[in-house]
Amino acid sequence: xxxxxxxxxxxTQFSTRSGVVKAVDGVSWxxxxxETVALVGESGCGKSASALSIMRLIAEPAGRIVAGSVMxxxxxxxxxxxxxxRKVRGREIGMIFQEPMTSLNPVLxxxxxxxxxxxxxxxxxxxxxxARALELLGMVGIPDAQxxxxxxxxxxxxxxxxxxxIAMALACEPPLIxxxxxxxxxxxxxxxxxxxxxxxxxxxxxxxxxxxxxxxxVVARYADRVNVMYAGKIIEQASARELYANPRHPYTEGLxxxxxxxxxxxxxxxAPIEGQPPDLTHLPQGCSFAPRCRWREARCLESAPELAxxxxxxHTSACWQAEHLGAVAAA
Amino acid sequence: xxxxxxxAAEAPETNPAQKLLEVRDLVMHxxxxxxxxxPPGLVRAVDGVSFxxxxxETLGLVGESGCGKTTTGRCVLQLENPTAGEVIFEGRNLVGMEQAQLRKxxxxxxxxxxxxxxxxxxxxxVGQIIAEPIAVHxxxxxxxxxxxxxxxxxxxxxxxxxHAHRYPHELSGGQRQRVGVARALAMQPSLIICDEPVSxxxxxxxxxxxxxxxxxxxxxxxxxxxxxxxxxxxxHISDRIAVMYxxxxxxxxxxxDLYEAPAHPYTRAxxxxxxxxxxxxxxxxxxxxxxxxVPSPLNPPSGCVFHPRCPLAIERCKREAPQLRAVGSAHQAxxxxx
Numbered sequence: 001x002x003x004x005x006x007x008x009x010x011x012t013q014f015s016t017r018s019g020v021v022k023a024v025d026g027v028s029w030x031x032x033x034x035e036t037v038a039l040v041g042e043s044g045c046g047k048s049a050s051a052l053s054i055m056r057l058i059a060e061p062a063g064r065i066v067a068g069s070v071m072x073x074x075x076x077x078x079x080x081x082x083x084x085x086r087k088v089r090g091r092e093i094g095m096i097f098q099e100p101m102t103s104l105n106p107v108l109x110x111x112x113x114x115x116x117x118x119x120x121x122x123x124x125x126x127x128x129x130x131a132r133a134l135e136l137l138g139m140v141g142i143p144d145a146q147x148x149x150x151x152x153x154x155x156x157x158x159x160x161x162x163x164x165x166i167a168m169a170l171a172c173e174p175p176l177i178x179x180x181x182x183x184x185x186x187x188x189x190x191x192x193x194x195x196x197x198x199x200x201x202x203x204x205x206x207x208x209x210x211x212x213x214x215x216x217x218v219v220a221r222y223a224d225r226v227n228v229m230y231a232g233k234i235i236e237q238a239s240a241r242e243l244y245a246n247p248r249h250p251y252t253e254g255l256x257x258x259x260x261x262x263x264x265x266x267x268x269x270x271a272p273i274e275g276q277p278p279d280l281t282h283l284p285q286g287c288s289f290a291p292r293c294r295w296r297e298a299r300c301l302e303s304a305p306e307l308a309x310x311x312x313x314x315h316t317s318a319c320w321q322a323e324h325l326g327a328v329a330a331a
Numbered sequence: 332x333x334x335x336x337x338x339a340a341e342a343p344e345t346n347p348a349q350k351l352l353e354v355r356d357l358v359m360h361x362x363x364x365x366x367x368x369x370p371p372g373l374v375r376a377v378d379g380v381s382f383x384x385x386x387x388e389t390l391g392l393v394g395e396s397g398c399g400k401t402t403t404g405r406c407v408l409q410l411e412n413p414t415a416g417e418v419i420f421e422g423r424n425l426v427g428m429e430q431a432q433l434r435k436x437x438x439x440x441x442x443x444x445x446x447x448x449x450x451x452x453x454x455x456x457v458g459q460i461i462a463e464p465i466a467v468h469x470x471x472x473x474x475x476x477x478x479x480x481x482x483x484x485x486x487x488x489x490x491x492x493x494h495a496h497r498y499p500h501e502l503s504g505g506q507r508q509r510v511g512v513a514r515a516l517a518m519q520p521s522l523i524i525c526d527e528p529v530s531x532x533x534x535x536x537x538x539x540x541x542x543x544x545x546x547x548x549x550x551x552x553x554x555x556x557x558x559x560x561x562x563x564x565x566x567h568i569s570d571r572i573a574v575m576y577x578x579x580x581x582x583x584x585x586x587x588d589l590y591e592a593p594a595h596p597y598t599r600a601x602x603x604x605x606x607x608x609x610x611x612x613x614x615x616x617x618x619x620x621x622x623x624x625v626p627s628p629l630n631p632p633s634g635c636v637f638h639p640r641c642p643l644a645i646e647r648c649k650r651e652a653p654q655l656r657a658v659g660s661a662h663q664a665x666x667x668x669x
Contacts, residue, residue, distance in 0.1 A: 042533035042534060042535060043504075043533055157624050159624055160624075187395035187396055187560070187625070188395065188560065188562075188601060188604045188605060189395060189600060189601065189604045189620075189621045190395075190624060191604065192603075192604035192606075192618070192620050192621075193620055193621070193622075195606075196618075196620055214533070214534060215606070216534070216608035217605065217606030217607055217608045218606055219608070220606060220607065220608045220609055220610045220612075220613050221606045221607075221610070221613040223610075240610040241610045241611060244608065244609050244610050244611070245611065254535060255534055255535060256608060258534060258535055258537070258538040259534060259537075259538070259563065259608060260538075260541075260563040260564055260566065260567040261563060261607060261608060261609075262562060262563050262566065262590065262602065262605055262607060263607050263609065263612055266566060266567060266586070267567075269542055269545070270538035270541055270542055270567065271538065272535065272536070272537075272538030272539040272541075272542060273535035273536075273538075273539075274539070276503045276505060276506065276536075277503060277505075277533060277535070277536070292535075
């Protein structure tokens with residue numbers, strides 16, 4: 001498979017009153033054609049800032065991409081003009097956001113929002129665009145499409161709006177869809193529907209997906225490969241199966257241990273990660289996770305380990321003790 | 332008032348003498364849509380809910396948005412004036428109780444809200460936030476003794492005494508939720524309504540707060556009414572669980588029965604929808620994805636409110652609403668087919 005998107009040493013900063021926040025601090029990862037890659041982490045880890053950087057949607061001047069490249073189909077998106085970039089958004093990379101109500105235009109009909117992109121990006125006639133819109137609504141499981149096209153977003157339920165977002169993202173048949181917390185605002189039975197829909201459509205159409213989420217369950221079900229972020233950096237990368245079976249970073253391991261699971265016997269006590277999430281304006285000198293880490297030793301406080309390969313299939317970890325963690329888990 | 336409402340089946344119960352809270356045939360209807368936009372309607376937010384809670388016990392109240400779980404909690408707190416039904420707390424019915432009397436009794440019911448960002452006054456220090464209810468209700472009139480008490484509470488919830496001088500915006504989400512817990516504890520309650528207390532927190536912090544709630548329950552013999560949508564969290568913390576759908580309890584059972592032998596088709600679908608953080612498990616798991624969406628409580632379906640989405644529905648389900656009835660020794664379900 002060919003590499004579709006390749007992010008190298010990407011760094012994005014925000015100037016705030018309390019100092020410069022290195023929201024994304026030199027991350028590298030890629031997406032192959034047709035695969036589903038996850039960017040996982042908790043609030044403030046830089047996962048959404050990464051996505052916005054790729055789409056060049058960082059709000060300037062407070063935010064700024066300061067380094068790196070984003071190669072997409074042989075071009076560096078960071079070097080494109082705004083005019084050229086506009087042709088990438090929607091046409092080449094579809095987008096699905098967490099809260100469909102705020103990302104849909106409330107004063108345009110659903111039909112118009114679907115056909116607009118088709119007319120602009122693909123040069124379709126209004127009649128052809130309308131026919132395609134009907135087809136798209138059917139594909140994402142919105143019944144009664146004729147009538148629905150004339151309605152406004154507020155007449156749709158949350159789940160239907162998210163289906164509508166998926167239809168919009170798929171409209172121009174982009175090779176990549178970027179989904180930022182696509183099901184977080186939805187109820188669990190609706191979440192299951194939407195995720196099944198995204199999965200089956202991406203398989204059927206061969207679309208690659210980048211899923212950004214904090215939900216480890218969602219990742220387990222839908223991602224082929226996973227990048228775990230903490231305090232602006234990627235701290236572990238592996239295939240989904242490898243990551244869950246054999247985590248090699250204390251943060252990943254801690255996250256997996258801290259969530260209660262329905263498939264396991266109930267424990268009398270949960271095992272949280274102690275301490276608080278990092279303050280991005282005052283990161284510690286060494287490893288950002290060191291203050292909360294149960295494996296911490298002197299060198300962790302002095303210098304931050306780089307991502308390095310660990311034994312096993314495609315798997316990297318940014319921890320001095322990565323090999324040791326594997327041995328402990330195996331014992 | 333309650334005489335006109337049909338008596339619901341008796342809830343599975345431990346020792347009745349231990350009963351701290353009993354909710355009987357609770358109904359909460361809201362009138363909506365007067366005036367410009369269309370004819371007025373009636374939202375049946377809670378539609379005949381009965382359960383009880385023993386001292387030291389946790390009852391989980393689960394369901395999807397709009398099922399009435401939060402409204403049920405608010406009715407117990409008397410933040411809503413129920414349309415019908417009784418809320419019997421420590422032996423007395425709070426519904427229709429005289430204000431002065433209610434104020435006194437209600438001290439012993441506290442609440443922890445979902446969003447620690449909006450439920451703490453941003454202009455008050457943490458110390459003032461926790462001291463305020465103690466002062467207002469005259470639990471401790473001496474200011475220095477009150478400060479001492481605040482410091483003790485902060486330490487008890489895992490914060491430091493010096494956090495008393497901080498403002499909420501200076502704290503992380505988890506620390507803010509600890510302040511919310513300390514404020515609730517300040518009133519020495521016997522019952523705490525926890526309304527989605529961890530769903531706004533980061534995954535790594537959720538377990539900290541759940542463990543804290545567990546410890547406090549053991550130390551102070553607290554009862555929790557734990558309102559949440561996360562079924563794994565609810566299993567961890569609850570002794571018994573009530574599953575709600577469109578204003579009704581569809582299943583009420585002990586933790587073990589509910590998770591190991593769920594009887595109601597809705598409960599089974601809910602459990603099956605929860606993704607498990609293990610790709611190997613997920614690859615082999617049979618999934619039962621419900622079709623359709625939760626209907627509007629403005630216009631609930633006939634018969635069993637779940638029938639339009641139920642994979643097992645038969646003719647009878649469209650006509651006749653099933654009553655909650657015993658299907659095991661501590662297990663009730665409202666379904667014609669179990």
